[in-house]
Amino acid sequence: MQVAYIRKEKCNTTMCNRCVKFCPASRKDMPVIFIGRNKKATVVEELCNGCGKCVKICPEKAIEMKFIKDKVVAAEPVGETEEAPSKQTAPSQAAPAPAPKHKETPEEKKARKKAEHVNRVIRTAIACVLGMLAGLASFYLAGTMSMTDGTQPMPVIGLLILVLAIVIQKTIFMVIRIDVSKLGKKDWFYQGFMTFVTWYLSWTMMLSTSFLSA
Numbered sequence: 001m002q003v004a005y006i007r008k009e010k011c012n013t014t015m016c017n018r019c020v021k022f023c024p025a026s027r028k029d030m031p032v033i034f035i036g037r038n039k040k041a042t043v044v045e046e047l048c049n050g051c052g053k054c055v056k057i058c059p060e061k062a063i064e065m066k067f068i069k070d071k072v073v074a075a076e077p078v079g080e081t082e083e084a085p086s087k088q089t090a091p092s093q094a095a096p097a098p099a100p101k102h103k104e105t106p107e108e109k110k111a112r113k114k115a116e117h118v119n120r121v122i123r124t125a126i127a128c129v130l131g132m133l134a135g136l137a138s139f140y141l142a143g144t145m146s147m148t149d150g151t152q153p154m155p156v157i158g159l160l161i162l163v164l165a166i167v168i169q170k171t172i173f174m175v176i177r178i179d180v181s182k183l184g185k186k187d188w189f190y191q192g193f194m195t196f197v198t199w200y201l202s203w204t205m206m207l208s209t210s211f212l213s214a
């Protein structure tokens with residue numbers, strides 16, 4: 001059978017953890033991939049079902065699939081050997097033995113929580129910066145401000161810029177390798193809300209400042 005194999009020298013968990021979150025075979029109490037003490041992703045071969053999905057999700061191309069013949073081969077440390085697929089090491093038809101349970105150690109949990117926290121801070125900062133830029137763009141692009149009531153003739157332009165600033169976030173996260181696969185509706189709502197608040201504040205501040213100084 002095939003199992004995932006981490007090329008440790010390529011694995012970069014600083015802004016990642018994607019495989020840990022993404023592996024469909026992982027359960028909270030029994031992760032198939034976890035971040036080890038060396039801060040590198042590690043596969044519990046006995047639990048890996050060989051689906052190969054993590055290979056596609058890894059931005060560093062640090063995950064490959066390797067064939068294992070049986071449990072004895074599977075017991076080899078992950079990442080220590082690189083076996084080319086061959087007929088001798090073709091998937092075994094033997095029924096899999098019961099998988100041992102892997103419990104996340106406190107260090108692994110701490111590392112995972114820290115990575116999640118860093119990602120959250122980065123996501124919030126991006127939402128706020130985009131909101132501010134959208135506010136400035138709205139001010140300059142929504143038309144000449146009326147000197148009587150301080151409004152602009154094309155506020156819809158501002159709304160369109162806001163929508164763009166919210167929608168573009170997913171692409172930015174993917175470009176800077178922040179995992180978006182586990183972000184739920186609440187997370188996206190939060191991103192949009194933060195962008196909206198900073199957009200609204202910066203736009204109205206620009207309007208009031210210009211109106212008062214006119």
Ligand code: SF4
Binds near residue numbers: 017018058059062063
């Ligand atoms: S997705 Fe790749 S780079 Fe990220 S933690 Fe997993 S193996 Fe490492």
Ligand code: SF4
Binds near residue numbers: 025050051
């Ligand atoms: S091959 Fe599938 S089951 Fe195995 S670690 Fe990757 S995603 Fe998880």
